[in-house]
Amino acid sequence: MGAQTTIEKLEILADAAKYDASCASSGTSKRSSLGKGGGIGSTEGMGICHAYAPDGRCISLLKVLLTNHCIFDCHYCINRKSSNVRRARFTPQEVADLTLSFYRRNYIEGLFLSSGIIKSSNHTMEQLVETARILREEHEFRGYIHLKTIPEADPQLVHLAGLYADRVSINVELPTDAGLTRLAPDKDAKQIEGAMKGVKASIRQAKDEKKRFKHAPRFAPAGQSTQMIVGADKASDADIVGKASRLYDGFGLRRVYYSAFSPIPDASAVLPLKRPPLIREHRLYQSDWLMRFYGYRASEVMQATDDDGNLPLDIDPKLAWALKFRGQFPLDVNRASKEELLRVPGLGVKAVGQILASRRHRTLRLDDVAKLTVSIAKVRPFICTADWRPLTLTDRADLRALLAPRQEQLELFAA
Amino acid sequence: MASAQPADQTHYAVKLDAPDDFAAWRDAARVLVQAGIAPDRVSWTEPGGSDDLFAEGARALPQPPANAPTPRVNKRFLSLAKNAALHSDPRRFALLYRLLWRLQQNPRMMEDKADDDVRRLTELDKSVRRDSHKMHAFVRFREVEDAAGEAHYVAWFEPDHHIVRANAGFFMRRFANMKWSILTPRGSLHWDGETMREGPPAQRGDAPEGDPVEDLWRKYYASIFNPARLKVGAMLSEMPKKYWKNLPEASLIPELVAGAQTREAQMVDAGGQNFAERPDTLAAIDKAIHSCRNCPIGEMANEAVMGEGPQDAALMIVGEQPGDQEDRLGRPFVGPAGQLLDRHMELAGIARSTAYVTNAVKHFKFAQRGKRRIHQSPTAKEIDTCRWWMESERAIVKPKLVLALGASAARAMLGKTVSITKARGEPIPLDDGSELWITAHPSYLLRLDGDARLKQEKLFDADLAAVQERLQELIP
Ligand code: SF4
Numbered sequence: 001m002g003a004q005t006t007i008e009k010l011e012i013l014a015d016a017a018k019y020d021a022s023c024a025s026s027g028t029s030k031r032s033s034l035g036k037g038g039g040i041g042s043t044e045g046m047g048i049c050h051a052y053a054p055d056g057r058c059i060s061l062l063k064v065l066l067t068n069h070c071i072f073d074c075h076y077c078i079n080r081k082s083s084n085v086r087r088a089r090f091t092p093q094e095v096a097d098l099t100l101s102f103y104r105r106n107y108i109e110g111l112f113l114s115s116g117i118i119k120s121s122n123h124t125m126e127q128l129v130e131t132a133r134i135l136r137e138e139h140e141f142r143g144y145i146h147l148k149t150i151p152e153a154d155p156q157l158v159h160l161a162g163l164y165a166d167r168v169s170i171n172v173e174l175p176t177d178a179g180l181t182r183l184a185p186d187k188d189a190k191q192i193e194g195a196m197k198g199v200k201a202s203i204r205q206a207k208d209e210k211k212r213f214k215h216a217p218r219f220a221p222a223g224q225s226t227q228m229i230v231g232a233d234k235a236s237d238a239d240i241v242g243k244a245s246r247l248y249d250g251f252g253l254r255r256v257y258y259s260a261f262s263p264i265p266d267a268s269a270v271l272p273l274k275r276p277p278l279i280r281e282h283r284l285y286q287s288d289w290l291m292r293f294y295g296y297r298a299s300e301v302m303q304a305t306d307d308d309g310n311l312p313l314d315i316d317p318k319l320a321w322a323l324k325f326r327g328q329f330p331l332d333v334n335r336a337s338k339e340e341l342l343r344v345p346g347l348g349v350k351a352v353g354q355i356l357a358s359r360r361h362r363t364l365r366l367d368d369v370a371k372l373t374v375s376i377a378k379v380r381p382f383i384c385t386a387d388w389r390p391l392t393l394t395d396r397a398d399l400r401a402l403l404a405p406r407q408e409q410l411e412l413f414a415a
Numbered sequence: 416m417a418s419a420q421p422a423d424q425t426h427y428a429v430k431l432d433a434p435d436d437f438a439a440w441r442d443a444a445r446v447l448v449q450a451g452i453a454p455d456r457v458s459w460t461e462p463g464g465s466d467d468l469f470a471e472g473a474r475a476l477p478q479p480p481a482n483a484p485t486p487r488v489n490k491r492f493l494s495l496a497k498n499a500a501l502h503s504d505p506r507r508f509a510l511l512y513r514l515l516w517r518l519q520q521n522p523r524m525m526e527d528k529a530d531d532d533v534r535r536l537t538e539l540d541k542s543v544r545r546d547s548h549k550m551h552a553f554v555r556f557r558e559v560e561d562a563a564g565e566a567h568y569v570a571w572f573e574p575d576h577h578i579v580r581a582n583a584g585f586f587m588r589r590f591a592n593m594k595w596s597i598l599t600p601r602g603s604l605h606w607d608g609e610t611m612r613e614g615p616p617a618q619r620g621d622a623p624e625g626d627p628v629e630d631l632w633r634k635y636y637a638s639i640f641n642p643a644r645l646k647v648g649a650m651l652s653e654m655p656k657k658y659w660k661n662l663p664e665a666s667l668i669p670e671l672v673a674g675a676q677t678r679e680a681q682m683v684d685a686g687g688q689n690f691a692e693r694p695d696t697l698a699a700i701d702k703a704i705h706s707c708r709n710c711p712i713g714e715m716a717n718e719a720v721m722g723e724g725p726q727d728a729a730l731m732i733v734g735e736q737p738g739d740q741e742d743r744l745g746r747p748f749v750g751p752a753g754q755l756l757d758r759h760m761e762l763a764g765i766a767r768s769t770a771y772v773t774n775a776v777k778h779f780k781f782a783q784r785g786k787r788r789i790h791q792s793p794t795a796k797e798i799d800t801c802r803w804w805m806e807s808e809r810a811i812v813k814p815k816l817v818l819a820l821g822a823s824a825a826r827a828m829l830g831k832t833v834s835i836t837k838a839r840g841e842p843i844p845l846d847d848g849s850e851l852w853i854t855a856h857p858s859y860l861l862r863l864d865g866d867a868r869l870k871q872e873k874l875f876d877a878d879l880a881a882v883q884e885r886l887q888e889l890i891p
Binding site for chain 1: 523526527528529534548551552553554555556557558568570585587588589590591592593626628630631632634635636637638639640641642643644645646647648649650653654662664668671672675706708714
């Protein structure tokens with residue numbers, strides 16, 4: 001077999017990375033290559049999606065694996081030792097070159113590098129760090145770098161990764177320890193959380209130092225994130241939301257990503273054959289938003305789940321919560337507090353802000369609210385305005401059916 | 416110039432030199448407000464604008480009274496206006512002036528989000544921001560060699576609004592150490608690593624055709640896409656078709672979308688059991704079935720029960736599934752049905768210790784009634800799913816004869832449901848040259864009484880005797 005070309009390796013190692021949901025390139029420090037530092041690249045706070053794949057996901061980073069060889073044997077993972085996939089391996093230099101070629105043509109915001117575990121966890125981690133070092137030190141690269149760290153690696157190496165990278169992530173993989181034990185026999189929940197704790201401490205320390213010394217080194221300015229696989233084990237949405245909230249609180253995570261378990265070629269017989277509905281992943285992201293921007297506690301999101309502990313698939317979690325707690329509605333949009341308004345299905349953070357601003361100038365009527373929202377039909381049963389009161393609408397038994405999007409419509413407007 | 420109070424009804428036509436010249440608009444607007452010229456007395460034109468023809472009126476700006484106060488501007492208005500002025504809507508400058516005018520009367524007007532003018536301004540701002548954002552995202556440079564033999568990166572982009580100049584800074588900050596040009600129908604930008612130069616509008620043909628790195632990029636684009644998650648609508652809303660012609664990767668989209676279903680089916684197939692390698696030892700199967708959750712029975716949190724017997728047994732006996740006792744002890748056929756089977760095998764002269772005994776389904780399916788776990792038959796689908804494990808055992812043991820006990824076992828062997836009454840007592844040839852015999856399940860016998868039981872036991876004995884006879888022939 002001849003040596004693989006770059007394009008062959010790229011095909012294999014990008015394909016292997018497609019199961020990872022995290023991709024964002026936002027929230028890091030602002031940087032520019034104009035002026036004294038020189039080099040190439042910038043970050044402006046907001047990440048840019050440079051393309052969209054037909055799966056609707058944005059492409060903002062070159063997302064590849066350094067190698068898909070792996071000494072571990074996690075059942076959900078396409079790269080596990082016992083899988084029959086084609087294998088390939090990049091050198092750090094090759095990945096750095098590829099990143100720069102793409103970056104110069106404005107295809108990407110930077111690099112998201114992860115890897116199968118080769119030789120040892122430390123060896124693998126060294127290779128990841130080396131790639132970032134080449135970019136940062138040899139090319140003065142100011143674009144975005146996200147490194148997926150290997151929890152079993154020496155904490156010193158993980159720390160080094162944070163000095164080069166904008167974001168580091170450590171995957172918790174599965175929502176429950178039992179799931180992890182069963183599906184990832186080589187991994188250890190304690191070790192994963194230990195690594196997260198280490199990163200959290202480094203981030204906090206770097207922030208403190210930055211306040212005191214202007215030139216203190218930056219450490220993962222875009223924070224740390226993690227990913228959980230949904231649907232590979234029997235964890236319910238309530239389990240998952242609970243786990244996510246413990247992770248946010250315990251490790252100061254910037255983001256928890258959910259990745260619907262996707263059928264992978266050469267899957268282990270232990271896994272389900274079918275993917276969970278993608279909408280489930282979507283509902284989890286919505287619940288994540290509720291916690292991060294709408295002031296819902298994890299326990300409240302859990303209240304929105306059905307008896308089986310899963311969020312309804314036909315309606316969003318905010319509506320599900322409101323339907324369960326109808327007693328709290330209707331709310332008077334001309335009087336209710338911001339916190340209350342944020343609970344109205346169909347009112348986003350922006351709409352609430354606009355309502356609060358506008359009502360200082362006028363008493364809002366239903367028409368005014370309609371101008372500020374996407375769908376007044378969804379909002380109407382839950383609010384009162386100067387000229388509108390839903391009467392018994394909130395009590396109707398078929399309210400859910402009335403508000404749930406119709407299936408045929410979805411079909412019609414999709415694609 | 417003096418005089419008449421109700422007075423001056425002059426119409427003013429202000430001509431801007433460039434469509435994105437916000438500063439000129441601001442200067443003129445300030446004077447007009449100070450001079451008290453109401454919005455309906457001013458028209459604004461830009462070069463090439465269609466309003467040019469109709470905009471009539473005084474070209475010279477009025478002279479505001481010396482003591483006229485500086486117009487009030489709201490910070491938020493200013494930042495929105497600056498951006499909205501880049502919109503290609505010819506009425507934008509008039510809107511900005513109307514807002515500025517109204518702002519003098521009501522300084523807090525910008526807070527009224529339901530006001531039509533405020534909303535329109537917000538909309539303009541939004542679409543300009545979107546256009547800028549798309550420019551940051553969708554400019555694709557192609558590398559060419561310049562006269563000095565150095566790399567020069569050239570892009571072609573078609574913005575909707577007058578945003579090119581406003582976005583020069585972004586590209587300078589990002590590609591500081593490169594030489595690059597961005598060509599657009601609304602003007603061009605040229606950066607040589609040190610200075611920025613603006614150029615005239617360009618045409619698509621002025622930009623280079625391709626770049627070898629595009630093949631790599633396209634390969635990346637195709638590989639990172641997960642066909643199991645096709646969401647074309649989501650893609651289109653962020654990357655509308657009008658941009659596709661200038662994106663090298665977009666040419667792949669139709670085939671990626673068209674092929675997605677097949678690719679997903681392949682992934683699912685490949686992810687199915689047929690593809691994964693069968694475990695090659697009985698011990699490995701034993702380990703694997705304990706964590707198997709391929710069917711819902713596995714979720715009932717039982718122990719799986721592995722077959723047992725000599726690995727080179729000529730006879731393989733397949734039952735339905737472990738029962739309560741089997742599940743507790745982790746061994747097949749140890750409960751009442753197993754004991755019954757033992758007795759009849761002895762009668763037929765078959766030593767149980769020479770047979771490999773296993774089940775079609777590896778986990779115990781039951782319904783909880785208080786403390787008792789009541790046996791439930793597996794569904795056809797569950798049998799078909801679990802069949803894979805029994806097949807794996809068979810591939811290792813390689814029996815000459817398989818005896819299936821009952822309908823579930825028969826289904827596991829044949830992949831279809833057969834009637835025991837019709838199928839019993841006759842060998843059914845199997846693909847690998849071995850043969851299958853089918854008889855009733857001993858637990859069926861246990862449920863009968865009296866004559867019926869006697870009759871069935873006789874049939875069962877006859878079947879076992881035939882099997883024993885056949886085995887003698889098969890074993891040399
Ligand atoms: S019954 Fe079979 S297929 Fe189903 S979980 Fe158990 S061993 Fe796996």
